[in-house]
Amino acid sequence: MTRLLLSPLLLAMTAAPAIAQEAEIDMAQLGDFIRWSGVVTSLFVLAGAWFLLNVLSGFVNRFSSQFAARRLTMHKLATVAKFFIFIATGMIVIALSFKVDSTLLALIGGTAAVAVGFALKDLVASFVAGIMIIVDRPFQVGDRVSFGGFYGDVTAIGLRSVRLQTLDDNTITIPNNKFLSDITSSGNYGALDMQVVVDILIGAGEDFDLAREVLTEAALSSRYIYLPKPIVVLVSQVPMENFVAVRLRLKAYVLDTKHEKAFETDITLRTLRTFREKGIRPPGLSDGRAA
Template sequence: MNEGNIVNDLAVVVELFNIYALLLLFIGGFVLWALNWGISKASLKITEKLPTRRFLILQITTLIGFVLYTVGSAALIIGVLQPPKEFMLAAGGSIAVALGFALKDIAASLVAGLLLLFDRPFRVGDRVSFADVYGEIVSIGLRTVRLQTLDDNLVTIPNSRFITDVVASGNSGELDMMIVTDFHVGLDADLEDAKAIIEEVIVTSRYAYLKKPVSFAIEEVEIGDMLAIRLRSKAYVLDVHYEKAFQSDIVVRVSKRFQEQQIPRPRRGSDA
């Protein structure tokens, strides 16, 4: 009797996965991929026209892709194969057990992906630091998060890593972001003049976001075997895409102004 049940089950499987059904599944899978690709391309064009809404558009696109693949795949399998209820329950139980052992890491990443969508420790477009990687989140998928570094490398990180490890978001869904830049001057420098020069350069930069204040933290530090004064400026860039351009702009211009105003820099005793 057991052999008869096995034969019947095999016959059901063969009947479900005939050439016609497999062809429909392939076509349906291709259509899902094409729809997601088209939505992604359309969202990129929309972000070019509405740059201030870039983060919101990318987040909506990510959510649409998630729903499209999960709901579309389930509907495709049920609609094309139309398996009997008993077969679905038996197959689902067997597949769940097998996948639970064989794909536990992937399953953990899938669950983590759902948590990321609802908990939202970061969003698409955020500049984040994770482990020793820093860059912009370009996509949050079912299994992985893709991050593009400032050196234009695409880093793929399993979702499960973000649940257990520490991740820091620099802008938390906003276009602007704080940029911290350090300047060092000698102990005999006029700190008010140095601070005024830095602040003037920052507020006149075309990349500065002036709706948020410029602030400073000043302290004495040791550089090698030298003592110096560190002026740490905290200013906001108007768009995270200009992060390094903003920082480079103020460093170059401040250095030039320091030379013109003869603001002393840290130096060794032998160089005095």
């Protein structure tokens, strides 16, 4: 019984040096297929691609600041262009740096491929996921999305990762393959305008019809409102700890996603000021007055 259990272990220990030696031989043979003059040329190709990407990013940023209505379109086109630049650069570098023939392909299919495959597994998965994001488009550059507890604007979709700019001005880098299995919510999906929800609470004994009119007027007169879309104010009761409050929920569209928080602040401040003038009180004070 002991011999039966030890046999696989002894076999693995005996085979391990042979596998390591085979990998070493394959890697040594792989060096014979490298064009060292092409490697130098590839460095210039990489430098040119880096320069082209910087020029493209600078142009898109300047164009977007001058023509806000075309901002999302420019970012989408830039994302596709960057993908083509990355893929073309990779193919050119491989063609210049390696002597590709049947012997090299057979070598890559051996032990060296296993070692490289494990090292590049996540990178390849992210690359494939990046292509799927571009084709399937669950979100686009410029969208305001919620993913994995983060909320912000998609600033770039790359070969390996997606960059997200949060409302706290933090840049979050998320590997592309994470988006294949997790749920992503997009607030605007390629459009500039986006629905914003603002909640206002008042006491159960207050004039909620008047409060609803005040909130609607505040939305209609806001500088950030997108009037072609509907404005809705919903009224519902909300149980609190010791009393019941009336919740006014405004659903309206903001002109540009970047004005989301400014719109919320504008609506809240002007509504509360008008409530004070009209004598409409918040839940706690209203219940105290009724008592």
